[in-house]
Amino acid sequence: MTMDRLEDLRDEIFAALARGDETGARKGIKRLRRREPIEAAGLLTALHIEAGRVREALAAWRECAKYVPRDPYTIFLRARIHLLAGERSAALDLLTPLLDAEMSPAIAEKVYNLAGQCARFLGRAADAVRFYERARDAAPDLALRALNASNVLFNRHYLPSTCAEDKRAAEEYGALFSDVRPFDHGAHRRGKRLRIGYLSPDVREHVVLSFSYALMTALDSARFEVTVYALNPEDAYTENVKRSVDHFCNLSRVSTEEAAHTIFRDGMDILVDLAGHTAGRTLPILAYRPAPVQISGIGYFASTGLRAVDYFLADPILAAGDAEHGFTEELLVLPQTHFCWQPLYTGPVPEHLTAAGRPLVFGSFNNFTKLSDEVLAAWAEILHRVPESRLFLKTDVFSYADARAEAMHRLAVAGIPLERVDTEGASRDYLAAYNHVDIALDPFPYPGGGTTCDALYMGVPVVTLAGESLGSRFGASLVENVGAGALVARTLEEYVDRAVSLATDADLLDALHAGLRQMMENSPVMNAAGYGAAVGAAYEQVWAVYEHEKFPMKSGWS
Numbered sequence: 001m002t003m004d005r006l007e008d009l010r011d012e013i014f015a016a017l018a019r020g021d022e023t024g025a026r027k028g029i030k031r032l033r034r035r036e037p038i039e040a041a042g043l044l045t046a047l048h049i050e051a052g053r054v055r056e057a058l059a060a061w062r063e064c065a066k067y068v069p070r071d072p073y074t075i076f077l078r079a080r081i082h083l084l085a086g087e088r089s090a091a092l093d094l095l096t097p098l099l100d101a102e103m104s105p106a107i108a109e110k111v112y113n114l115a116g117q118c119a120r121f122l123g124r125a126a127d128a129v130r131f132y133e134r135a136r137d138a139a140p141d142l143a144l145r146a147l148n149a150s151n152v153l154f155n156r157h158y159l160p161s162t163c164a165e166d167k168r169a170a171e172e173y174g175a176l177f178s179d180v181r182p183f184d185h186g187a188h189r190r191g192k193r194l195r196i197g198y199l200s201p202d203v204r205e206h207v208v209l210s211f212s213y214a215l216m217t218a219l220d221s222a223r224f225e226v227t228v229y230a231l232n233p234e235d236a237y238t239e240n241v242k243r244s245v246d247h248f249c250n251l252s253r254v255s256t257e258e259a260a261h262t263i264f265r266d267g268m269d270i271l272v273d274l275a276g277h278t279a280g281r282t283l284p285i286l287a288y289r290p291a292p293v294q295i296s297g298i299g300y301f302a303s304t305g306l307r308a309v310d311y312f313l314a315d316p317i318l319a320a321g322d323a324e325h326g327f328t329e330e331l332l333v334l335p336q337t338h339f340c341w342q343p344l345y346t347g348p349v350p351e352h353l354t355a356a357g358r359p360l361v362f363g364s365f366n367n368f369t370k371l372s373d374e375v376l377a378a379w380a381e382i383l384h385r386v387p388e389s390r391l392f393l394k395t396d397v398f399s400y401a402d403a404r405a406e407a408m409h410r411l412a413v414a415g416i417p418l419e420r421v422d423t424e425g426a427s428r429d430y431l432a433a434y435n436h437v438d439i440a441l442d443p444f445p446y447p448g449g450g451t452t453c454d455a456l457y458m459g460v461p462v463v464t465l466a467g468e469s470l471g472s473r474f475g476a477s478l479v480e481n482v483g484a485g486a487l488v489a490r491t492l493e494e495y496v497d498r499a500v501s502l503a504t505d506a507d508l509l510d511a512l513h514a515g516l517r518q519m520m521e522n523s524p525v526m527n528a529a530g531y532g533a534a535v536g537a538a539y540e541q542v543w544a545v546y547e548h549e550k551f552p553m554k555s556g557w558s
Contacts, residue, residue, distance in 0.1 A: 006035060013043065022047065038071070045077045049084055057081050072103045076111050083118065089402035092118040099131075108138035109148070116151060121397065122406050123369050125158035142176060143256070146284055149173045150277040157302060157446045158369050163326035163469050170305030170328060173277070182289035182308060183264045190269050193225040194543055197268035197291060200299065201252075201280030203230040205237045205344065207450035208299040212274050214340035215298060217244045218532025224539070229263060231280050237344070256281060260288035269293065270539055273309070276300020283309075293546050295332060298339055301471035303327040311542060313338045314470060317477040323470040331470075332538055336524040337481045340531035341453045347431045350459030352513035355438060356506035359388040361422075362499070363437035363460070365430065365451045368397040368407055370443035374492075376414035379441060381496050383420060386503045392422045394433055399425030434458035438509060439502055444495070447475035456482055456520050459513045461502060463487050465495040482516070482523045 009032055016024035025047060033040035041060055048057035058081050075094055082091035095115045103111065112135035120128035129152055136148035153169055161169075198216050202208035216228055227247040230238065234250065242248045249266075251259040263271060263285070271291035275282040278300050286294055289308040296304050297313025303326055304312075311332040314323070319333045362382060364371070383389055397403045404423065412418055424433065431454060434440075440455040442448055442464035448455075452475050455462050464475030466488055476488045487502070489495035502509060520526055 006032075017047070022051070038074075042073055042077060045081075049077070049080050052084065054081060054084050057084065072098050072101065072107050072111065076107065076114065079111075079114055079118075083114065086400040087402055088118040088121050088400065089406060092122070099134075103138075105138045105140045109135050109140065109144055111135075112138060113148060113151070116148075116155070120155055120158075120369050122403055123371065123397070123410060125155055125369055125372070128155045128369075129159065143281075143284070146173070146176055147281075149176060150283070153277045153302070153305075154300075155369075157471055158372065160374075160445055161469075163322045163324075166302055166326040166469060167305075167328060170303040170326075172305070173283075174305035174307055174328065177284070177287040177306065177308075180287045182287075183260070185289075185292040188267070188269075188292050190543070190547075191225070191267075193223055194539060195225050195227065195267060195269045196539060197227045197229055197263055197266070197271045198274060199229045199231070199263070199271060199282045199285060200274035201231040201278075201282065202275065202299060203228055203238050203241050204232050204235050206232075207344070208274060208278075209237055209241075210342055210344045210450060210453070211339045212298050213241070213244075213342050214528040214531050215272070215274075215535060216241060218340065218528045219536050219539075220532065221246075223536060227266060227268065229259070231259075231282065251285075256284045257288070260285045260290045263290035264288070269543060270295065272297070273304070274299045276302070276304055293542055295542070296329065297332075301474055302469070303329060312470075315477055315481075317466075317480050318470045318473050320473065321466075321468040323468070323473065326469050332542065334531075334534045334538055336534065337477065337531065339525075340528050341525050342528070343453075343457060345431065347454075347457055348435070350513060350517060351435050352438065352459060352510075354506070355509040355513075359390055360386065360438045360503050360509075361390045361392050361436060362386075362439050362441050362503075363392040363394070363434075364441050364443065364448075365394045365433070365454070366443050366448045368393075368395050368403075370446045370448075371410075372443070373410070373414060375443045376411060376416060378492060378496055380415035382441070382499045382503075383416060385496070385500045389503060390420050390422060391416065392424075392433075392437055394424040394426070394430060396426045398423040430454075431458060434460050438513075439463060439499060441499060442475045445469065445472040447472065449474055449478075452478050453520075453525070456484075456516050459516045461487055461509070461512045461516065463489065463495060463499045463502065465489045465492065478525060481525045482520050484512070484516070484519070 013025055013028035029040050029043050045057050045060040048060055079091040079094040095111055098111050112131045116128045116131035119131055132148050132151040136145050139145040139148055226245045228241055228245050230250045231252045268291040270293045273282045273286055273296040276296055283304055287306055287308050294309045295311040296309050305328055309329050312327055312329040314331040314333045315338040319331050324331050397407050437460050440460045440462040442462050444465040445467050447464055452462050462479055464479055466473045466476035479487050489498050
């Protein structure tokens with residue numbers, strides 16, 4: 001087999017993998033094994049990992065390790081297998097010797113990215129940021145650099161920072177796309193109705209859909225024509241969206257540039273990104289400016305950093321303080337709430353015991369990475385000041401033995417008495433578990449979103465701390481709009497005091513348990529008609545600005 005034929009064989013294997021032809025890929029890998037056994041074993045391992053076959057992946061890895069047991073790629077593959085099995089501590093331990101080793105850029109990106117995933121899940125946010133930064137710097141192409149840069153930005157929000165620091169970090173991401181040539185909208189003309197496009201990787205069973213469904217479906221059909229662009233596999237929730245909007249297009253199988261061209265050809269007047277720096281690839285698409293006016297919001301809570309994004313959705317509570325100083329975009333402030341929440345699942349009826357005469361339960365169902373040492377220290381103080389109270393934590397980290405052990409160690413170090421802590425892993429029927437919680441404690445500076453809505457809907461009051469950044473005020477916006485603004489604290493001391501005060505007022509606690517669901521249903525947070533009217537007015541406002549000024553391209557764009 002000549003070198004040229006070897007390259008042809010590799011191309012054949014990767015082409016089969018790209019089109020999902022596992023049989024063809026296996027045949028190619030079998031032929032490759034005669035010449036390059038290590039590479040073939042590695043490809044077969046990766047094939048099994050992507051398919052979720054832990055046992056087969058482990059067997060293939062052992063074959064690979066037999067040839068080069070200390071090769072960085074084989075170690076990376078073994079760590080991937082541990083991750084697949086839910087053993088993130090073991091995966092990170094395997095990767096640790098590689099973190100300062102010499103590696104090719106392609107392997108280094110994979111190693112640091114995987115280390116970042118593990119560190120984030122285990123609650124080590126600062127480590128996750130550091131690993132993702134190194135993955136970004138090692139990445140051999142723009143797509144991977146952008147992916148890891150988004151991971152850096154997302155994980156920074158678990159850590160305290162200033163609005164100015166947030167903006168600078170976002171601008172570094174935007175600089176990655178300085179050479180992208182945007183579309184020319186000189187010939188753009190609007191139709192009888194404003195054409196609104198929504199771009200999201202979460203048009204499916206996903207918490208973001210509970211916040212974006214009304215955004216997609218509550219506009220006045222006489223004034224707006226809605227197209228939803230999905231970047232995800234489809235399910236029954238996707239089908240419901242399809243039935244509820246004018247047009248639907250799934251762009252998950254096309255390249256970033258092709259997706260941008262499709263949106264441009266469709267002639268959207270306003271394109272709304274619903275993911276930001278979360279999973280997905282919406283922002284590289286927006287970098288091409290496929291619509292003359294572009295907005296971000298809902299699925300992410302901070303600046304995109306892209307000069308091609310003009311506005312960021314907000315409300316008066318989110319926009320308070322120094323929030324605007326964290327954005328390269330202009331804040332588009334809706335009059336009451338920046339989103340409308342509609343539950344994905346039918347929630348059970350709240351059933352709380354009378355508060356008086358029993359130990360109360362504080363709780364959090366948030367991602368454990370949000371529970372910083374400062375958060376845990378505050379919760380330790382609350383438990384100390386409310387004797388016999390308990391803490392109930394329910395989240396993914398407690399589904400895995402090694403992650404649970406690390407989490408419990410952090411709780412103990414923070415001064416939380418472990419004998420007063422109950423834990424559960426995530427579960428599909430988690431809403432009923434709120435009936436065992438009396439008061440929800442919101443983390444900071446990265447508060448809850450879907451978990452806060454779930455708690456309020458299940459009759460559980462949420463004590464939250466509003467910071468200076470827009471993202472840190474997410475919980476405050478929810479609680480204020482529901483009509484429970486007394487639960488919003490402005491300082492750490494207030495946060496502890498309000499939790500303790502509520503725990504000592506059994507009558508108020510009973511009233512909230514009984515009335516919060518109705519308060520929420522009657523609030524702007526669940527008023528789809530009012531929300532649709534407010535969003536529609538905002539769209540017409542920004543379009544009027546564009547038509548009046550012809551919205552010149554921002555400096556630096558050619």
